[in-house]
Amino acid sequence: GFTVDGQPSIRMPLGMHGYRLEVETHIITVAASAVDNLRNCVIQAGADVSQFVLNPLASAEVVLSETEREMGVVVCDVGGGTTDMAIFIEGDVWHTMILGVGGDLITSDIAHGLRLPTSQAEDIKMQHGHAVEAEIGENEEFHVRPFGEDTPLQIRRRELALIIEARVEEIFSLVQQEIKRSGYDGLLPAGMVLTGGTSSIPGIRNIASQVLGLPVRIAQPENLIGMTDKLYSPAYSTSVGLLKWSMLMTEIGGETSQ
CATH class of the missing domain: 3.30.420.40 (ATPase, nucleotide binding domain)
Known part of the structure; x- marks a missing residue:
């Protein structure tokens, strides 16, 4: 916050009168190359960047x-x-x-655990995923087609939840x-x-x-x-x-x- 003439905890000093203005600030830093690369991507997409947040x-x-x-x-x-x-x-x-x-790590775990393409693993995570295995019914299942399989296989939803x-x-x-x-x-x-x-x-x-x-x-x-x-x-x-x-x-x- 700001301090005006020794008065602390001021959220917005605009419009106030005083002789001394102080501020306690939190500074966030980032690699200049990362900022430049992101800005260039936005510019090439036809937009401009006024500020990073x-x-x-x-x-x-x-x-x-x-x-x-x-x-x-x-x-x-x-x-x-x-x-x-x-x-x-x-x-x-x-x-x-x-x-x-x-x-993305959750998606990768699902892809490896169920032998699926990453795109399919992401879809399954959002459609059938649950973070608490104990809250899933024993008989809840869904179908996927893993690598090397000609026909879809039934997967227990609890197995997916365990991975997540x-x-x-x-x-x-x-x-x-x-x-x-x-x-x-x-x-x-x-x-x-x-x-x-x-x-x-x-x-x-x-x-x-x-x-x-x-x-x-x-x-x-x-x-x-x-x-x-x-x-x-x-x-x-x-x-x-x-x-x-x-x-x-x-x-x-x-x-x-x-």
Whole structure:
């Protein structure tokens, strides 16, 4: 937050009068080559980049309540290649972290375990996947065609859930280690808000809560109109959050110019 003439904890100092302005800020760094490559891809697609925003910060704009931000909460975006986290305490970002694990590892485990093409493994994960093997009925099955088979085979859904559960437990064990390493593990009474496409897997909230020992809920962007049946999915939290972030930056820019 900002401090104006010794007065701390000011969220937005625009319009205030004072002689001395101080700010306590959280700096996020990234390899310049990664930023340049991403910018070039966007430009070649016919668009432009005005700003780069970390996934969980964008998601937080549309999935967190003010109460959660104030009390202490961690936003966890479980994507395909990475799991990105941001810890909010007293309304501000106190810590960010990125883990090199995500839903692609679950897909890879399914592909190897059931001998399937990766694209088919991804479809099966989203259509039949569940993160808690014990919650699946004994007789629940689905059909797949593994490599080397001429006809589809019946696969028990519990077998699939067992593969998913093991990897999900590992991912959240790593998340727990990072939260403890931050030193803020005892300051998160609001728990965790899960977002990202992987968080759509049924049962993942239960595993996360069990491993972390925190209350966990699945994110859902709020105050939307239009294609809400699609946009309410946690997979779109970052996209919707970026739109709101852009609106906020435009508003702040307008106020500054005035």
